[in-house]
Amino acid sequence: MNNKSSHSSSHNTTPLDLSAAVEQFVAQGGVIAVIPDGETAESPMHLVAEETPVIEPDLEKSSKVELLKSLAAKGAGVSALQYSLRMNKKDIRQLAMENGVKINFSRPIKEPKKETHYDTADIDDAVAGHAMHYSSLGYTVPEIAQLLDLSIRQVWNIGKAYRFEFKQYRDGDTP
The missing domain is CATH 1.10.10 (Arc Repressor Mutant, subunit A)
Structure with a gap:
């Protein structure tokens, strides 16, 4: 993208401009401190630190x-x-x-879990059969869980209980 400015950047400062600017600064009440050779100026940080009032x-x-x-x-x-x-x-x-001040501690709002205990005992053979069928068609575990209205953990537990494996990724997906 080309950004063009309407201002000319080829303005050269001459020593006359600099001396005129210094004279104007002094005429307006400005003071220029001259530092002798071999010495250094005081750091502005020291001046600021001394001027700040100390609070009890x-x-x-x-x-x-x-x-x-x-x-x-x-x-x-x-x-x-x-x-x-x-x-x-x-x-x-x-x-x-x-x-005696009470501070409010907040926690992020979480969605309630479907079940805290995942067990395959309440899942019948028909549901397990459907899971195996969808697995053979190439569905992933999250997709099977969504289709059968189960949690992902329940689908994995079905695979363990019935001793079959699920596809981790689709053919085009990368791990």
């Missing part, structure tokens, strides 16, 4: 407790609290227990 631990803890209470009342979970309070899970739980 008690004041910081009380502000975090208030934030914890308000976020927990809104239903925030531990992950959201970690992000907002900038604390790890252990410290958040400890702070919540110390101050």
Whole structure:
């Protein structure tokens, strides 16, 4: 894709432009610090670190407790609290227990399982025969399970009980 810009990129800066820009900067109140040879300038990180006010631990803890209470009342979970309070899970739980705050723990919603116990005793020979027939036609286990309204585990257990194997993949499929 060709992106063409309407602006010319061939603009060359001349020393006159640079000196004019410096004079304009100084005229507007800007200050240029000259660093003598052999010395280095102070890092801006040191200046920022010195300017930030130090918050007392008690004041910081009380502000975090208030934030914890308000976020927990809104239903925030531990992950959201970690992000907002900038604390790890252990410290958040400890702070919540110390101050009587209840944190909502959520779990993903899962579909109910069809059966917890898979047994071939409740499957009659006719269903097993159908499974063998579909297997000989080239159907895979998930397809057989869907056709017979069984779980995949039940179809595999039929194969074990009746001692026959199912195809793992279709002819065109790759493992």
